[in-house]
Amino acid sequence: MSSELQDSRERLLVAAINVIRVKGYSATRVDDIAASAGVTKGSFFHHFATKEDCARAATVHWSALSGTLFADAPYQQLTSPAARILAYIDFRISLLTGPVTTYTCYVGTVLHEVHDTHPALAADSAASILQDAVRLEAELTEALGPGSDAHSLAIHIVATIQGALLIATAEGGSHGARASLAHLRRYLEHCLGDAA
């Protein structure tokens, strides 16, 4: 069946995401990805022309995965825009469980590493990160009303989340990351309270 095609390809994409955010892009070998997906290098190069091509495809796959993750999250049921923002932060905090490598951000990891060596991959990664900010900005304008600098606040949220993930990597645990996001939440309460 044709789902086998999608299956193998998707297995490779998921494997790429998981391996790369553990070992980094350059240090990840094509054989690592193939082995993690349970296929061989021949199959890998059947689906992707180059390693970078796979990583770029993984970027859009990552965007899709995180998109549905947040779109289907329970907090979307909340009617108040302000409450939805705060619940989003709570949801992000709740994701910080288990081994650090299970909740780090694929595109954040890649972007740092390849921004100068692989421009196309870097552009895709940057777009994926900034797309989150765009989605947040829409929510924030709804909560704060027009005229507010929802844009810069959205950027700030994305930045802090990414920074918290780096702290988690540094500490080898989620303690500091949770604390940082809790501070972010307090700041957002402050901002949203002003607008209310």
Place this chain on the structure above:
Amino acid sequence: MSSELQDSRERLLVAAINVIRVKGYSATRVDDIAASAGVTKGSFFHHFATKEDCARAATVHWSALSGTLFADAPYQQLTSPAARILAYIDFRISLLTGPVTTYTCYVGTVLHEVHDTHPALAADSAASILQDAVRLEAELTEALGPGSDAHSLAIHIVATIQGALLIATAEGGSHGARASLAHLRRYLEHCLGDAA
């Protein structure tokens, strides 16, 4: 003279820092570092046993550089601890000029990439980042008094700064990073105001 030794070694360390934060650790070749320092690979392996050894030495050099940078900064003259904290943020913002690769954080770049493949290097990088938090925590306890959670706030500051640098990499400019740090400053005003 013996200063020539220090000179070559330090040139290699500075070169390593600059090249690695542009190309990443794995993608950086030993020849790149040597060429950037104006010496040959032979000289490189005279000073460092391995590439990782050089990167680790670069980490402590980075800590020393940033340590003196902030120790000698003009804002240290301020007598009020709270004002010194805010001035620190302003100082960090003022550093965000010129090409992005000139103000990104060496240890932050490295940590993301090698946390699983080179544990010793990752530990050094993590220590360098968390050391900043320790320094900040001391300042914050001075400003907020004992009993405050200066620790988590220090972590939050470090995290947000690192996140802002990633945003700068994503955007290819400092606009969003500046905005994010401005939000951080506002939050700190809020916290410090509560304590005053």
Place this chain on the structure above:
DNA sequence: CCCCCCATACCTGCCGGTATGTTTGGCCAT
């Protein structure tokens, strides 16, 4: 004369990519 610093030349394992063989599965004519 000798030791430290650095350069030149080389070696070797590794990894991205290729070339080619093999299986699977869908489809059509009979």
Place this chain on the structure above:
DNA sequence: ATGGCCAAACATACCGGCAGGTATGGGGGG
């Protein structure tokens, strides 16, 4: 339905270049 056929999916074997690391040489100061 069925057998044959072709294309897509996947595996195996291999190549070639690259980069980390080494062995050796030279030069200058003490």
